[in-house]
Amino acid sequence: MSELETFRAEARAWLEENCPPEMRTPVKGDEDVCWGGRNFKFQSEAQKLWMERCAAKGYTVPDWPKAYGGAGLSPQEAKVLRQEMAKLGCRSPLNSFGIWMLGPALLQFGTEEQKVHYLNQIARGEIRWCQGYSEPGSGSDLVSMQTYGEDKGDHWVVNGQKIWTSYADQADWIFCLVRTDKTNKYQGISFLLFDMETPGVSTKPIKLISGNSPFCETFFDNVVVPKHQIVGELNRGWDVAKYLLGHEREMISGMGGDGGVTSIGAAMKAVLAEEPVLRAQMALFDVDNLTFRAHGERFMDEWKTGKAHPAYSNLMKYVGTELNKKRNELVMSIGGSQALEWESERSNGGSKARNWLRTKANSIEGGTSEVMLNVVSKRILEMPGA
Amino acid sequence: MSELETFRAEARAWLEENCPPEMRTPVKGDEDVCWGGRNFKFQSEAQKLWMERCAAKGYTVPDWPKAYGGAGLSPQEAKVLRQEMAKLGCRSPLNSFGIWMLGPALLQFGTEEQKVHYLNQIARGEIRWCQGYSEPGSGSDLVSMQTYGEDKGDHWVVNGQKIWTSYADQADWIFCLVRTDKTNKYQGISFLLFDMETPGVSTKPIKLISGNSPFCETFFDNVVVPKHQIVGELNRGWDVAKYLLGHEREMISGMGGDGGVTSIGAAMKAVLAEEPVLRAQMALFDVDNLTFRAHGERFMDEWKTGKAHPAYSNLMKYVGTELNKKRNELVMSIGGSQALEWESERSNGGSKARNWLRTKANSIEGGTSEVMLNVVSKRILEMPGA
């Protein structure tokens, strides 16, 4: 048996022993997701147990080094672990912007001290993070941001406002882009970390068209941030942010998922049998969907071996989010009048309609499709012009 | 009986008496089309007779004034005549760029003398015209043209080169944009008419991907053009050209046709019955096709009553040509391997494939789709920017 197969057997055995049966059932809604953090209310004892056991084993962040709370797995081992978890239907023990976004940036740009401190907190699900990038009026044009941190020697005093801060009202800490030099548009922004309980921080949820409020407006009124809470160099926060956006794009494009190759058409066979033109749309969607999964797999393999273009995640983000919007348009079409229901039990509280509306943000958040196409065209295809 | 119905009965009777039976069968290919001109070889006596009878009656250009060779019909009467011709399956007695393009421009911008002279020639099918607009390298950017007419008192001496001159090798005269002022990019171009037999004019056919050569390169080497052969004001040829391009766009977008609402799907029923996804594409195409025909009808009615935006023909050209390309893609798909044949009798000499390839030029000639979208966006939607 190869080393990898030995690992597979071990991982399988560990999962079978440690993953509670309740954590092997499909996630029904957002309430089944474990986000961790100071104020998180576990939905069940099993959910808590599963997160804690994984954290102890390093399996909340399997491919991070052991010193930072991970299991130190190789990319191949991590993939095997994902496969085995998928086979058993194990839920993700811990979802977190810390894992998906801040973590990779800290691994790349953080000091050793920062890594030990913050990464372990993230791995254990102790601190829930949110991201402070966009500002009202800045939108896709991130470098036009105004939030300003005034230098006060050993700390900054931050004033300004962010928008589209995911779950800011539930987060413990924020990683935040703050202007620290007003004279340089691009190289005048720093990447700061601070506690959302710091005096002067307040949040206000934004109600979306889906009826939910996953985002907030976040206000900073003379917020004190110690100097050691900067990641990367002073005024070079844009480098960190861009690196991190790449990871966000992967996440939003849906490549972090379980593959998603299962056709939604099969479950809707009865409807599609009577709707030949809709069935054709579904068929063409399935072609695109299988394509995207293969594309994601190829991208990951190229990324890991350093063969992918550094801007390639922009392409994946564009393709993945547009595809996801299309999927949800089809789900609504196939669901017909029942999928239109917004509050009924029959429609599970309008889950199809709300998910459909939620996906419309996919091609806006983390860089709009238009910005992605600009980047692909300029950086990968090397088209001329500003 | 209303006046219009009286006219209908008269027209019908005239057509039945004067249109030879051979001229009531469908046009099979370009060889069945009567283009007129000094060197035209009539395919049959019937073809010649039909053109001559129509010319005598004014029916080659029914809505032109009688003084210029037309029948002086009102738009309503002209429509009735077209309907009656369609009902009997009468072929067009005369196709001509003179009728479609130069004629309307002369009616608008010509002197009385020019109208009497040139329009009558056109109506009688005596002179075949071609259009000299594009130049190598200028493409969509018509104002960058270089062909220059040097002022020599009572005449210009023209030097330069045109490209995409339709049937220049078979045309008798050309209407041609010539730079007459090198200092003014936009208002330094004049609209000149001259004989293709003038010394110094030569042509060279361009072979297209369809295998046919409907276009030429045309060269001018010290071509003498008398001053009275200008249409419109000196250096204001662009006004004439733009007016004329509007007519060309209508023609290319296919609105001059017989309505074209008949679905191509019915004839292909057997293939489509076994190809559900292709059938769905055809169905969606038919929706777009019915839409375009209604759109064209509405545009014409608004145009005639002065309600249409002056730039609206740009939109119709875009929609119509993209639709025609799509139609031909579907024709090729439905035709399968037989439609791929290029020379065989079975495929009528590759007519489907050659038509399909020909339509690819629709969205390039007479203003590309990209230019049309620019114009619609700037002039109709009033989007900002240069």
Add this chain to the structure above:
Amino acid sequence: MAMTLNDDQTMLRDSARDFMASEAPVTHFRKFRDMGCKDGFSHDLWKQFAEMGFTGILIPEADGGMGMGHIEAGIVLEEIGRNLSPSPFLSTSVAAVEALKLADKGMRERWFPGILAGETVIGLAIDEGVKHRPEKIACKAERSGNGFKLSGHKQFVLQGTSSDMLIVAARTAGAAGETDGLTLFAVEKGAAGMSMEAARLVDSAMAAHVTLDGIQVDADAVIGEVDGGWSVLGKLLDAGRVGAAAEMVGVGSGAMDMTFEYLKTRKQFDRVIGEFQALQHRAAHLYGEMEGARSIVLKAQSLMDDGHAKAELYVAAAKAKAGLACNLAVREGVQMHGGIGMTDEYDIGLYMKRDRSLNEFFGDAYYHADRVATMNGY
């Protein structure tokens, strides 16, 4: 007829436009939505519709109505769409009236006055599954006493619980899948054996699931002929379809205009975003799609008004095209608005929701494209 509005129609459009913009703009819709109104529309507004003469627009002059056609009904619907004005106009004054015009005098006298007065609301109990498939109707109407006993299940009955009467399509003969054997019934509110469950939809309209548990109706509840309901239903549905298409032209135009306005004012990267050529081209393309939709809808209305044999084909194409174009308009609208387009505070999302409901109502674009194919002989 010419494919342009005549002077009377232009006047009607102007007055409908002014009326909706002042009496039932999007703020009106928001108010009723946010108060969780159980009807999903304002009865006062419905009365105002009557005062404007809208409710009887399709009712023959002999029956006290305006005696106008589908072009005129569509003019009102377009303005309803543009303003997202909530009302029972489409179901009651367009689809139901089209069926009732074919009913006998007693039936017409029973219902037209209330509609003309803006007091009566009529619901359409047609659909039985989640998708529109009228030929698959299975609800039963068995002979019983002097009339019929109705049983079965209906859904997607807009304003069902607010309706004074439901038009119920049921089977007096034949089996699901057959067009013969259907009969339409006028079933009054509160009939014994009728139960309803109202569900709020994504666009805040209220749609009922209706259970018919052996409802006894008299023979005079029949609209049109027994077993011959398919042709009456066809009229009702085509009126509803072309009406929904006209409303979608309004919804799409409203979304498009709002978006173009936004493109001309919103700045990013130091430029008004409407300067970006990629957005300009998409805007121009969208405009072309909406103009096409407007044209085919007008054509279909005109053929319906002429009683033309091709009307059914064009109505199907119009419902499909208006659905596709309006859907594009709201998708481009939300995307081009960016983040704020996702917020409940901005109106563009409301247009997206309304589009979704209208696309589904009376059969979606794919259903009608399929019908176009079938009618075109393949």
Add this chain to the structure above:
Amino acid sequence: MAMTLNDDQTMLRDSARDFMASEAPVTHFRKFRDMGCKDGFSHDLWKQFAEMGFTGILIPEADGGMGMGHIEAGIVLEEIGRNLSPSPFLSTSVAAVEALKLADKGMRERWFPGILAGETVIGLAIDEGVKHRPEKIACKAERSGNGFKLSGHKQFVLQGTSSDMLIVAARTAGAAGETDGLTLFAVEKGAAGMSMEAARLVDSAMAAHVTLDGIQVDADAVIGEVDGGWSVLGKLLDAGRVGAAAEMVGVGSGAMDMTFEYLKTRKQFDRVIGEFQALQHRAAHLYGEMEGARSIVLKAQSLMDDGHAKAELYVAAAKAKAGLACNLAVREGVQMHGGIGMTDEYDIGLYMKRDRSLNEFFGDAYYHADRVATMNGY
């Protein structure tokens, strides 16, 4: 397997790329086209393919071949596509070889050496109608003497008149529409009763219409099992489909690269046209489509090489996606080239023609999307 090329595969790609670019570039294709070559390809080039080891790429090592898989065959096909190199590679060395691998030793020994030497060409007599519908095969193979008598009509047999042998799919049992009862036969050139009519296609390839008029073959002409031809045919077709998909990745990439290059050099309105954002966005979108096509083709090849149960699904998706993406590439290519793209003198139109043939060969994108739906259970 990882979805990247390993070192050996990368070497193969580099050598195939160099070879095609130097020995069989588009000028080579033009030369054979313009001379009206009756074969549609160069026999000398076919020999050179053999010298490079390409012709036996899928032939097992035990049979003297390279023993490689579909990824490697696809690498060669992509370069063929990029250069429009005319050859019988896809039919002979990919599809036919895949079937012959399942034949008995005698058959393999009869045909593999000639293929390895670049001397033998094999044609595929599968399609009977204008569209690819293998399950509808109606050609008959009746028992006769020691073997079978074949009759019927075949079309779209590429390089048919240049072929030393045709693989003929015929019915030994069952009726058109059934998958059971098919048998594959190796029918040699010049068999009595075989007549052919060659037709030049839009991409200058030669395709034959073949009439089988009671051709007598021995029992040992059967490839695989009598009545069990569907599974062999399935292998042949899937190899052909994924191969055509790989070639389309090459055609699309060639067209795309040429177009992007043009965007960077062509000036209009005083600007390089690649500066126009609308074109940039379309270019980026096209790049994404082609990258997706490349990925699903690699995935399908990899699953075929692994003998994975899902290979058939992915091959269908790959043929569909490569077809759609390549078609987009050539359409955008011609449009973005503008007028010169319409001239025979420029190469972009040749890519459009080749795309059309490859899209049709082994079933078009719509056919395969339909199969994806069926395999996905709806």
